[in-house]
Amino acid sequence: MExxxxxxxxxxxNAEPHLGHTYTTVVADTLKRYYQSIGCETFLLTGxxxxxxxxxxxxxxxxxxxxxxxxxxxxxxxxxxDTCGIAYDYFIRTTDSYHKxxxxxxxxxxxxxxxxxxxxxxxxxxxxxERFYTEKELVDGKCPxxxxxxxxxxxxxxxxxxxxxxxxxxxxxxxxxxxxxPERYRTEVLAFLREPLEDLCxxxxxxxxxxxxxxxxxxxxxxxxWFDALLNYVSALxxxxxxxxxxxxxxxxxxxxxxxxxxxxxxxxxxxxxxxLPLYEHLNVHGYxxxxxxxxxxxxxxxxxxxxxxxxxxxxxxRYFLLREMAFGQDAKFSLEALITRINADLANNxxxxxxxxxxxxxxxxxxxxxxxxxxxxxxxQDLKNKFAHAEIELTGYMADLQFHRALEAVWxxxxxxxxxIVQTAPYTLYKDEANxxxxxxxxxxxxxxxxxxxxxxxxxxxxxxxxxxTLLGVVDSGLEQVPSSMGGNxxxxxxxxxxxxxxxxxxxxxxxxxxxxRIEMPVTE
Ligand code: MSP
Numbered sequence: 001m002e003x004x005x006x007x008x009x010x011x012x013x014n015a016e017p018h019l020g021h022t023y024t025t026v027v028a029d030t031l032k033r034y035y036q037s038i039g040c041e042t043f044l045l046t047g048x049x050x051x052x053x054x055x056x057x058x059x060x061x062x063x064x065x066x067x068x069x070x071x072x073x074x075x076x077x078x079x080x081x082d083t084c085g086i087a088y089d090y091f092i093r094t095t096d097s098y099h100k101x102x103x104x105x106x107x108x109x110x111x112x113x114x115x116x117x118x119x120x121x122x123x124x125x126x127x128x129x130e131r132f133y134t135e136k137e138l139v140d141g142k143c144p145x146x147x148x149x150x151x152x153x154x155x156x157x158x159x160x161x162x163x164x165x166x167x168x169x170x171x172x173x174x175x176x177x178x179x180x181x182p183e184r185y186r187t188e189v190l191a192f193l194r195e196p197l198e199d200l201c202x203x204x205x206x207x208x209x210x211x212x213x214x215x216x217x218x219x220x221x222x223x224x225x226w227f228d229a230l231l232n233y234v235s236a237l238x239x240x241x242x243x244x245x246x247x248x249x250x251x252x253x254x255x256x257x258x259x260x261x262x263x264x265x266x267x268x269x270x271x272x273x274x275x276x277l278p279l280y281e282h283l284n285v286h287g288y289x290x291x292x293x294x295x296x297x298x299x300x301x302x303x304x305x306x307x308x309x310x311x312x313x314x315x316x317x318x319r320y321f322l323l324r325e326m327a328f329g330q331d332a333k334f335s336l337e338a339l340i341t342r343i344n345a346d347l348a349n350n351x352x353x354x355x356x357x358x359x360x361x362x363x364x365x366x367x368x369x370x371x372x373x374x375x376x377x378x379x380x381x382q383d384l385k386n387k388f389a390h391a392e393i394e395l396t397g398y399m400a401d402l403q404f405h406r407a408l409e410a411v412w413x414x415x416x417x418x419x420x421x422i423v424q425t426a427p428y429t430l431y432k433d434e435a436n437x438x439x440x441x442x443x444x445x446x447x448x449x450x451x452x453x454x455x456x457x458x459x460x461x462x463x464x465x466x467x468x469x470x471t472l473l474g475v476v477d478s479g480l481e482q483v484p485s486s487m488g489g490n491x492x493x494x495x496x497x498x499x500x501x502x503x504x505x506x507x508x509x510x511x512x513x514x515x516x517x518x519r520i521e522m523p524v525t526e
Pocket of ligand 1 (some may be wrong): 008009012013019020021023049113218230231232255256257258260265288296
């Protein structure tokens with residue numbers, strides 16, 4: 001059976017879940033649901049990154065011990081994903097004891113192999129990024145991400161001999177052209193690797209930082225952030241037991257934004273090489289959400305919180321917007337106006353109206369009872385079916401390329417076609433003449449097939465809507481194949497793709513109309 005192992009970054013616990021975290025997590029969830037729907041075994045990992053200066057400082061600022069502070073924010077991330085219906089299989093915390101032991105095991109292994117050494121280094125350190133910057137990387141002497149002058153730090157530390165793996169890494173990226181995708185990020189990494197690669201500082205003396213994992217070969221030092229956090233992707237699998245590492249690790253699909261490209265595209269694969277582990281299958285990199293008002297920040301008061309979005313617009317509408325608006329790999333703009341416009345146009349109008357029109361006519365004309373289909377179909381019926389079959393083929397291609405916005409566009413193009421089919425066949429006019437009643441029944445049967453197909457195609461993107469549609473149609477998930485997930489995660493449901501026209505048996509009753517997406521008033525702006 002095909003497998004896919006999907007990961008999100010482990011989010012730092014010094015901030016609350018916001019739009020950026022939610023986007024990556026929603027993409028991960030969509031991919032999981034999609035691969036599940038086509039019969040793959042899936043495993044989705046998320047969690048929190050809890051060690052390091054930044055967290056220690058944030059804990060101190062709140063007058064809390066770092067562990068108690070991390071417990072609180074980690075719980076908040078987890079409960080947020082639970083409330084948002086994210087179907088993660090495992091939630092890892094870098095403070096979990098098995099993770100710390102795993103990090104120590106790998107550190108010892110790499111140290112014994114001679115790839116970790118003790119040395120002195122002075123450099124520009126950005127606490128926001130938790131890494132050293134070369135002078136060349138700074139823009140006007142500042143970290144380009146945090147717009148802050150980094151601190152000059154010089155001290156004795158342990159270093160990972162990353163430079164040794166430069167050529168091997170270039171070979172891997174050149175020979176596996178989809179290792180890092182989309183292409184623009186692969187190009188960026190290859191350009192970076194044309195310069196000499198420095199070794200990576202992986203420790204902090206405990207005199208300066210205690211909030212990390214003690215080095216097994218020198219307890220006066222801790223490791224923190226990257227050497228700690230990146231290993232989560234394997235430690236979680238090892239912890240889950242069985243053949244998880246063997247089966248799932250080579251199928252790893254990391255999802256990250258461009259801010260953490262270098263650690264994932266350079267540090268991580270070289271660490272894997274040194275540890276004698278295979279590389280991940282794909283590093284999938286997306287762009288940044290930017291606000292009209294600039295960078296999202298607490299001080300600007302423009303932080304978009306997922307639970308507020310869910311309460312105000314519904315989780316599926318929010319998911320739809322995120323997946324439809326951003327071209328994976330490129331930046332996108334977030335504004336309430338754009339969100340509301342999309343909800344009203346695509347969901348309330350195009351999809352919502354289609355659903356309510358079909359179910360209203362079925363109710364009004366036939367008390368919800370589905371009319372059988374004859375063997376002869378009109379050309380427009382066949383075209384409608386073909387349009388949806390074509391949309392599904394397009395969707396499959398786009399999903400393989402992480403082009404979620406295009407996949408949704410393909411589905412909406414089919415929805416538009418279905419709306420036009422109603423206008424073209426005009427069942428409300430036909431119904432006036434009793435001789436046409438049987439044709440009206442057939443037209444509506446085809447339209448119910450549209451809704452049934454949509455309940456399947458939309459499942460990965462809008463799971464609640466897909467479930468609602470199935471309920472309205474009386475499509476039962478019985479007799480589905482139950483594929484047990486290897487690690488006791490969610491059991492997998494495969495929805496059989498029964499042929500168009502063969503699903504609704506004579507006498508099948510569907511429910512009356514329901515408003516799935518109410519229109520939203522645009523807030524008045526000054
Ligand atoms: N802890 C590290 C990752 C360690 S992974 C082993 C970290 N954490 S973070 O909390 O800063 O999360 C960064 C990630 O959050 C990004 O890579 C992206 O997935 C998401 N986003 C945060 N802000 C974002 C936007 N404004 N837009 C899109 N996604 C962004 O880095």
